[in-house]
Amino acid sequence: MRVYGVVGYKNAGKTGLMERLVADITGRGLQVSTxxxxxxxxxxxxxxxxxxxxxxxxxxxxxxASNTRWALMSELGDQAEPSLTDLLAKLDPVDLVLVEGYKRDAHPKVEAYRQETGNPLIARNDPTIRAVASDVPLDLDRPVFDLDATRAVADFILSEVGL
Structure with missing residues (x-):
């Protein structure tokens, strides 16, 4: 399964970017899970x-379960939080899994960045962040996209994973 992440600090635009990426990529006929x-x-x-x-x-x-969806909820109790790898293994096969969060894991990622949050740019110290989607121009050693340039970010991700 191909996996790509979206990371960033709170209010950086991660969830909005994820939502737009899912819509764009599924609109191309690919199956996406998150x-x-x-x-x-x-x-x-x-x-x-x-x-x-x-x-x-x-x-x-x-x-x-119903006639339109099913959901399985598991209580961890005293068990440790499952790893990203363990959780990915629970998903049905799809073309692409987009992961929001798990910024310390080794999968490739795009960072969502908004200058107004005042948070530092994670990409400067993290080689797993392959590109940044930002609301301001940035001088980096990797691609920087406008935070609202969903199609360009989706094209980049799909190229990175070979789709």
Whole structure:
């Protein structure tokens, strides 16, 4: 499976870029899955719903299914957070998996950067970041795209992974 990441600090535009990349690349007829890392507890379930009640009662896994989708929720308990490699192995085969986050992993990435956040540019010290999508011009040793130039960023990623 081909994997490419989008990284950046909070409010840098990662999620918007991911959303636009998925739309652009799937619009070309390719299958794309996404994997997003969260730095906080999250819940995709709602209190009071049956599946929430199953988890709250102690189920290790709850699989929720309908005629339009299914979702499998797994409780980690005291187990360590799964690695990116372990999580990727759980996905069905597709043309490309776009990963939001996991900036310390070794897969190739594009950094989303907004100057107004005041955060440093990760790319300066990270060779796994192959390009930057920025809201300001930058002088770097790798390609810099306008943060809103989705088609150009998608072309770059697809070229990098051989699609």
């Amino acid at each position: 994997l997003k890392h969260a730095h906080h507890r999250f819940d995709v379930d709602q209190p009071g719903k049956d599946s929430f009640r199953h988890r709250a009662a102690g189920a290790s896994q709850v699989l929720l």
